[in-house]
Amino acid sequence: MAAEARSTTSEVARADERLRNSALTDDLSFLLARANALSLAAGNAALAQQGLRVRSYSVLALAVDDTRPSQRDLATFLRLDPSQVVALVDDLQGRGLVRREADPADRRTNVVVATAEGRALFAAAQRAARQAERALHDVITPEQRRTLGELLRLLAFPD
Amino acid sequence: MAAEARSTTSEVARADERLRNSALTDDLSFLLARANALSLAAGNAALAQQGLRVRSYSVLALAVDDTRPSQRDLATFLRLDPSQVVALVDDLQGRGLVRREADPADRRTNVVVATAEGRALFAAAQRAARQAERALHDVITPEQRRTLGELLRLLAFPD
């Protein structure tokens, strides 16, 4: 019979309930971190079928655009160390998804561009990513999604 | 004498500008990730003076509350692997900031509670964290901050 165990489903739920009333829950940073963790997990799961992770997907996305970013540009924009970009581009290039092209204007830099295969894979990956994102975000209305995007953009790109 | 180099300040800014118009910028997941990266960096910097990181700060925050969470509760709530919680609590306990207490109702679990020192340190850390957060978030109005909090809560705790 034992005293009511705290590990019962209802008890665990109650513990979670209690924690949700903690001070942390008013902390934008915490909410940001938790929402991001969920989003990242869902994204990685959705992209796994294309052999991508959120990281490499982001690099590929920028390579697919006609922006011709240098590796430095990618590092700055994605908030990565330049050495991480080397590894990411190495991987994508090794799979024939992107190319490093010489920049005629500056021979120090590599411009990263997607190959045809890269574009094709990205198209499929984007569909998977969008679907996963939609599933995650259908707890809020499209209107709220727009608002959220605007607010996050302000935080993510404070000028 | 050399064609206009792309590494000029204005050129880098232009590259960044171009990237900001990329498809990624419409991606809530990406914005979430970037905003979180900034927030995390600022948080860790602010908490460094107390010898804390965002991680350990979060654990301490929940231990300071009178919620008496088990380590499993902390893992679930913070989306950490239970083994990570072990390391975090080990560290905090080693510094005398928290205690593991036996749960009379279930001898398998440890309840994590803050010591007096832990509470004192947390108070200082919270001030530092709030100040850093304020600096980060003063690009949006208090009203927007409230809205953002509500929306993030929906994403972070989808029930």
Add this chain to the structure above:
DNA sequence: GCAGCATCATTGAATTTGTCAATGATTGTC
């Protein structure tokens, strides 16, 4: 022109974070 400083990509190392499997102690179930 060229000397000195800055920037880019790259390598390598150290640290932190994320993920998983296995284990002993305990608990709940039947």
Add this chain to the structure above:
DNA sequence: GACAATCATTGACAAATTCAATGATGCTGC
């Protein structure tokens, strides 16, 4: 009282983060 499940813990490994050093190239000022 046997059996499955849960908790904390350990250990191993992959991924991500951070930092310093380096060779090639570009820029600045003289």
